[in-house]
Amino acid sequence: MWAWFCFGVLGFGNVLPRGRKYLISFGRERELARKRVLDVVDTLVSILNTADEVVFEAYPGFGKTMLGAELVRRFRRGAMVVRTRAEVVVAMNMAEFLGYRLAPLFGRYSLCPLSEGEDPRTFPAFCRARRILGRCVEATESRYVEICSRLSTPEEIREASVREGVCLFKAHVIAALKNGRVVTTYEFLRHHPEVVDKLRTWDLVFLDECHALFEDVENLVVKVDRIFVYSLAEAMRSVDARLCYALKSLYRRWSSAEEGLEALARIGEECGERCPELLEVVDAWRRGRVYVQGEVIYVVKDPSISIGAKRVLTTAYIPPPLARGKKVVAVERSPMTIDVVIDTSISTRFRERGEDFIDRLSEAVAKHIDKNVATLVVAPSRAIAEELSKRLLSKGFRIAPPEAIDRVGEGTVVVEVAGGRATEGVTPSRSLRMAIVAGMPYPAPTPELNALSKVYGFESVYTYLALLRTVQALGRLMRWGGRAVLIDRRFHRYRDRFPKWVNVVGVE
Numbered sequence: 001m002w003a004w005f006c007f008g009v010l011g012f013g014n015v016l017p018r019g020r021k022y023l024i025s026f027g028r029e030r031e032l033a034r035k036r037v038l039d040v041v042d043t044l045v046s047i048l049n050t051a052d053e054v055v056f057e058a059y060p061g062f063g064k065t066m067l068g069a070e071l072v073r074r075f076r077r078g079a080m081v082v083r084t085r086a087e088v089v090v091a092m093n094m095a096e097f098l099g100y101r102l103a104p105l106f107g108r109y110s111l112c113p114l115s116e117g118e119d120p121r122t123f124p125a126f127c128r129a130r131r132i133l134g135r136c137v138e139a140t141e142s143r144y145v146e147i148c149s150r151l152s153t154p155e156e157i158r159e160a161s162v163r164e165g166v167c168l169f170k171a172h173v174i175a176a177l178k179n180g181r182v183v184t185t186y187e188f189l190r191h192h193p194e195v196v197d198k199l200r201t202w203d204l205v206f207l208d209e210c211h212a213l214f215e216d217v218e219n220l221v222v223k224v225d226r227i228f229v230y231s232l233a234e235a236m237r238s239v240d241a242r243l244c245y246a247l248k249s250l251y252r253r254w255s256s257a258e259e260g261l262e263a264l265a266r267i268g269e270e271c272g273e274r275c276p277e278l279l280e281v282v283d284a285w286r287r288g289r290v291y292v293q294g295e296v297i298y299v300v301k302d303p304s305i306s307i308g309a310k311r312v313l314t315t316a317y318i319p320p321p322l323a324r325g326k327k328v329v330a331v332e333r334s335p336m337t338i339d340v341v342i343d344t345s346i347s348t349r350f351r352e353r354g355e356d357f358i359d360r361l362s363e364a365v366a367k368h369i370d371k372n373v374a375t376l377v378v379a380p381s382r383a384i385a386e387e388l389s390k391r392l393l394s395k396g397f398r399i400a401p402p403e404a405i406d407r408v409g410e411g412t413v414v415v416e417v418a419g420g421r422a423t424e425g426v427t428p429s430r431s432l433r434m435a436i437v438a439g440m441p442y443p444a445p446t447p448e449l450n451a452l453s454k455v456y457g458f459e460s461v462y463t464y465l466a467l468l469r470t471v472q473a474l475g476r477l478m479r480w481g482g483r484a485v486l487i488d489r490r491f492h493r494y495r496d497r498f499p500k501w502v503n504v505v506g507v508e
Helices: 028-048 064-073 085-098 123-132 142-149 154-164 169-179 186-191 193-199 211-215 226-236 241-253 257-274 276-286 357-368 382-394 447-456 458-478 489-497
Strands: 015-018 021-024 053-057 078-082 181-185 204-207 221-224 290-293 296-300 310-315 327-330 338-343 374-379 398-400 412-417 432-438 483-487 502-507
Touching: 028 053, 028 064, 028 310, 028 327, 064 078, 064 085, 064 204, 064 310, 078 085, 078 186, 085 181, 142 154, 142 169, 169 181, 169 193, 181 186, 186 193, 211 458, 221 226, 221 257, 221 276, 221 447, 226 241, 226 257, 226 276, 241 257, 257 276, 257 290, 257 296, 276 296, 290 447, 296 447, 338 357, 338 458, 338 489, 357 382, 357 432, 357 483, 374 382, 374 458, 382 398, 382 412, 432 458, 447 458, 458 483, 458 489
Parallel strands: 053 310, 053 327, 078 181, 078 204, 204 310, 338 483, 338 502, 374 412, 374 432, 398 412, 432 483
Antiparallel strands: 015 021, 221 296, 290 296
16 A cells, blocks of 8 residues: 655755764754654654554655654664664664664674684574583673673674673674664574574564565575575584484485475475574475476575564665565655756667677766766676776876765766766765766676566566666766756666656756
């Protein structure tokens, strides 16, 4: 169900990095902005009285962090989920400004003094082994919980772990949950299901930039093959020896994906809740959420996240699968609109490129660069971004690396790959007033994306991700204003699918 609401123009304070701390400046205008946010909060709370889940869509720079902090404050037990650790710090400081404490939840890897130099992918196995062998002692006594309640960064907790000679992860979790209001990342939720279980009954969970759930293809799609079965068997070795034997037996006789999944289903019926990963795969298979490629089956898990009695999901561009069957609230008015011109002189579709493709694309990009401002050029792939940088440099343009997006001056060009650091999350330099998306940034085909596409449709997966990356690039202009050019004739076909703050003013 779609419910559209029109809210006023909002403006927010700057978040200024200062080492490990973040300072948030609020003046009189910011206080007025907060008052308008409160109107949005009241609307969302009213909807949550009759609905368990709401999707909130707003333009980049709306202030969704302030919105989340205000919402969490309204409930006895509330959690915010963000994408990065830097955003965790910003949320904590926002809550402090609002007069309460938002306790952080950090993962084992970031808190472990022994994790330095270890591969994050193999760390969980080594961590579990160290705990089983008694080399790491987990402390949960009240004294350690009290210590963790006073610490707010992973560095501080690691130092305390070394000083006390114990692992403080569990004490850290206990202290955070005891606070009643927490902030963490999507990565934490993926790697710590035991904590997720504790959050399932909390009053409210605020999921910021919820498209991260749909973009996380690596965790959304499970590759089921012999290696998956063997890994599952190893994981169950210390939990259920009988189940481990059954899985290793299946590993040895694995012949086809279909037969393998049927055998996994039978094993899943016997193991019950002892192996939730297996049950999740079997459930998705039975619902037809699969893509077969040779002897491998790719199983698509549900992208939604079932924590919290009430949930608010926010984004600047809603993934269609996450909006299905949910109440959607959208901000129709924004403080500014970005005027966009679509250049249809070229297509970046692979089979239409031709031998002189890069030359023609670089000519099209050079034609639109404004030397009076800083320009962000976004390419659909890293290879194209590198070639564009070389061509533009040879034409006399001043090229800066993506890391300099927050300090580039007039006449400078930043070339970045779609979805890269300079296209999302970073506040750009005031000189950045031009964005050029040099090609519709479809992701490269993979079996995992093909599996998602089979379940949700090509337009809801590949085209959505291309438009999301485009919207993220245009969103860099929402801070200081500017205009944009989209170079690819395919953009014209999807001009009606852009958010309302993207104003297509012409087609060349």
